[in-house]
Structure formats: structure tokens, C-alpha cells
Amino acid sequence: MIYTCKTPHATEFEEQEKADASSRGVIHKDVTYKSTLFRNLKMDIYEPLKRKSEKAPIYFYIHGGSWLHGEKEWVNISYKTVLRLREEGIAVVSIEYRFLHQASISAMIADCKDALFFIQDNAKVYGVDENFIGLHGHSAGANLALITGLSYAKNSSDIHFIVDEYGPTDVVRLVKENKNRPWWSYIIPNASFRKLSPIEMLHPHMPTIYIVHGEADKTVPLSQSLVFYESLKAEGANVSLTLIPKADHSYEGVEEAVVEKLRADVLAFMLEQYQR
DSSP: OOOOSOOTTTGGGHHHHHHHHHTSSOEEEEEEEEEOSSOEEEEEEEOOSSOSSSSEEEEEEEOOSTTTOOOGGGGGGGHHHHHHHHHTTOEEEEEOOOOTTTSOHHHHHHHHHHHHHHHHHTHHHHTEEEEEEEEEEETHHHHHHHHHHHHHHTSOSOEEEEEEESOOSOHHHHHHHOSSOOGGGGSSOGGGGGGGOGGGOOOTTOOEEEEEEETTOSSSOHHHHHHHHHHHHHTTOOEEEEEETTOOGGGTTSOHHHHHHHHHHHHHHHHHHHHO
16 A cells, blocks of 8 residues: 555656756755654755745645655655745745654654644744644645644644645544555554544644545545545534546546646645635
8 A cells, every 4th residue: 555645647757847846946955853763854944935924824745655655855746836835925844754664653743743843933043934834745644734733723723724635534444444454554553543543633623624535546545535524524624625536546547637737726725725
């Protein structure tokens, strides 16, 4: 079971896009936000290309990769989104975190929260607005974005929205129903899967949530998002759901034009939230 934020359409031009996105404006590369026993955890902070206010709102990205691999640089796969956000006066933050073969589920989740705390604590240093944060992730990254945002929002209004692209939301059910369980699921107690299940974390103060999922996803079944969406609605959350016909995981199986339209729609949603 592989969760990745790459799409098959991105491969041939990914390196050029990364170069384009990473060569413009002020970028604080490999900023250490946390030291652990075996490694320092880092983030990249992309300052806005145009500042529209003294303090820039924050776009906080968490990469996917099965909770087992991935890089913070993956934010640049959707480089047009990154550049447009920065052009609109928004700061982009992309983080790394420990994986399941390196640490526990609790440690991985703590890394994401600590990264958020770090950027807030250092808001003046980087000229960002610690009170206006949007989170985004793909697959396993969407799962962590939901967990981070939902738990944080219980006691704070700083999280304004979360974008969840085909993220697993009920890992207890996902592991139980999957015939090809990942190896790590056999060495982790079943009770721990609840810690990776955003559906267990709903509460009355949730931010706006935007969900996107492919109807033909064989890695993270569509039911994960459908049940999550209905649960959010039942709790009174401001939530919307977009389904992509014929799309497998990472939107495989659909034309590039469909993926580009989707990215444009997600960008439009985020810009609307920031403009508020």
C-alpha cells in the first residue's frame, strides 16, 4: 500500500518545475525545527514573492509517502500552486517528519505539531501571520494535515482550513479491510491505528475542510472520504467534497487536463480562504 503525492503526469517535468519554484524569491532552506536522538528535522520556508501585508498568511504543507518515505521538496511538484500562493502574499512552509520505521505513530504526529509550533513561535523572524494557517497534504500527508489541524483547532482559531487530497481517514478500518496490509501494520498494536484516524478526532470547532478523492482509488478506498465527509456534516462542519471520476490513487488514469483543472480548483479554494 503506497501513498504518494506524485502523479504520473508530473514525472517528465518535475525536476524543471522544482528548479523553477526553488529559484525565485527568498527561501529559507533546511531550517531545523526540532532535534531528535538520531537526526535534526527540517523545514523549508518560502517567503512571499509579493507582500500584501506585514505578516504573511501561512500555507503549511505535509508530504505523503505511506508514512514511510517522501521529501519536503515534493511541495514543488505542484509548483504553479506554490508560485501563485507566493505571488498572492502567502508564505509556504513544507516540512519533513520521522517515518514509521524510524519512530512511533505518536512521535510522527508530534513532529508535525512541533513544526507548526516552531513557525508560530518564530513568526516575527520570517514575517508570517501565526494566526492564519491553512494546511494541505496528499494521501498520508493529508492524513497528517487533518490530524494536526483538527487537534490544534480544539483550542485555537489559528487553523482556517485543511485541504485533504485522498487521505486515509479511518486507518483502523483501512488496515482491517485491506487484503494486502503493509508490513508495518503487523508490528503496531491495533489500538494505535486510532491515533492515525482523523474520523476519531471530530469536535465542534473544526476549520473549513475541502476533500478531494478519485472514484477509482484502489489504495485509499473512496469510502474513506465518503464516510468522513458525512461524519463531518453530521458534526456541523463546513466541508466540501470533490470526486474525480475514473481516477485511481494520485489521480492515475485521468488526463493531465483533469489534474490541472483540479489543481486550479484547489488553488481557487485556498485563495478564497486567505482572502477572507
